[in-house]
Amino acid sequence: MTILVCGEALFDVFVDQEHPLGFRLDARIGGSAFNLAIGLARLGRGAGLLTGIGAGVMGRKLRGALEAEGVDARYLVDKPDPVTLAMVEVKAGGSADYVFHGEGAADRAVTGADLPELDGLRALAFGCFSLLTRPTGDSFLSLASRARAAGLPVALDPNIRASVEPDMGVWRTRVDAFAACADIVKVSEEDFEALNPGMSPEEGARRWLGLGASLVALTRGGGGAEAWTETLHVSCEAPQVEVADTVGAGDSFLAGLLCALDEGGALTGEGVRGLDAARLTAALEFASAVASITCTRRGADIPRRDELPQRF
Numbered sequence: 001m002t003i004l005v006c007g008e009a010l011f012d013v014f015v016d017q018e019h020p021l022g023f024r025l026d027a028r029i030g031g032s033a034f035n036l037a038i039g040l041a042r043l044g045r046g047a048g049l050l051t052g053i054g055a056g057v058m059g060r061k062l063r064g065a066l067e068a069e070g071v072d073a074r075y076l077v078d079k080p081d082p083v084t085l086a087m088v089e090v091k092a093g094g095s096a097d098y099v100f101h102g103e104g105a106a107d108r109a110v111t112g113a114d115l116p117e118l119d120g121l122r123a124l125a126f127g128c129f130s131l132l133t134r135p136t137g138d139s140f141l142s143l144a145s146r147a148r149a150a151g152l153p154v155a156l157d158p159n160i161r162a163s164v165e166p167d168m169g170v171w172r173t174r175v176d177a178f179a180a181c182a183d184i185v186k187v188s189e190e191d192f193e194a195l196n197p198g199m200s201p202e203e204g205a206r207r208w209l210g211l212g213a214s215l216v217a218l219t220r221g222g223g224g225a226e227a228w229t230e231t232l233h234v235s236c237e238a239p240q241v242e243v244a245d246t247v248g249a250g251d252s253f254l255a256g257l258l259c260a261l262d263e264g265g266a267l268t269g270e271g272v273r274g275l276d277a278a279r280l281t282a283a284l285e286f287a288s289a290v291a292s293i294t295c296t297r298r299g300a301d302i303p304r305r306d307e308l309p310q311r312f
Helices: 032-042 054-067 136-150 168-179 189-195 201-213 247-261 269-273 279-294
Strands: 002-006 010-019 022-030 045-052 074-079 084-090 098-102 123-128 152-158 184-188 217-218 226-230 233-236
Touching: 002 032, 022 032, 022 054, 032 045, 032 054, 032 123, 032 247, 045 054, 054 074, 123 136, 123 247, 136 152, 136 168, 152 168, 152 247, 168 189, 168 201, 184 189, 184 247, 189 201, 189 217, 201 217, 201 226, 217 247, 217 279, 226 279, 233 279, 247 279
Parallel strands: 002 045, 002 123, 010 084, 045 074, 123 152, 152 184, 184 217
Antiparallel strands: 010 022, 084 098, 217 226, 226 233
């Protein structure tokens, strides 16, 4: 069974060296959905990616990388359009800022005709700017609604990119529409504050639970993570590591969380609601371990299962 990740596939472009006449750039395959699909595959889950794949050498590189990682390529949609580029500025402490160059790009061109049937799917995951770029965002919302109606688990990570849409009101409206279809909402502390201004974490989590989610997980970077269900509130500390950058950390966390829930038979709304505190905490700890290893590497290089500490 396949966990189908729906979103973008692009290149993260880092400034590798600066010289008097310009920069030397280092382009790494990436994108939130792309990272999540590869992360799931590396952790031993069946994963597919639904996205528009651009033309030319960059599109071929993206497809080849997915196939090499064992990601199901049947859901890729070939488009004649260019590939999105994300210019990445890594700041002190390893956090990153992004500027996207993707107007008219392939991953923004997914239409209703490109959507697959739900047969053979274990769950679906949505997030980042693909929630609201059109026509992709509208197509994905339709797919999320279909999945919810069919009883398939849906995961959501808003992963806000203000350089794509600076109006947080637009993001809030769109995220809430997807949250109403979601069983699992994973959100970073920064995104939570942008989407729920003036609310405490507890209040914001309860708001999403009220929309229909069964689990809300909040990540705080080096400050750990916490999660809420209708009856539980648990937290865990983050492993202490030497941070290279945080690119892909949130994608890694979600890959780890979905993997842990799936292995524990809890990757459904009913399964999540049946978790006790110990099992939910263990899932957070597993996800945090996956994310912490990614942070020790440049770019979204998510670990394989055998790279995790032995206790996992």
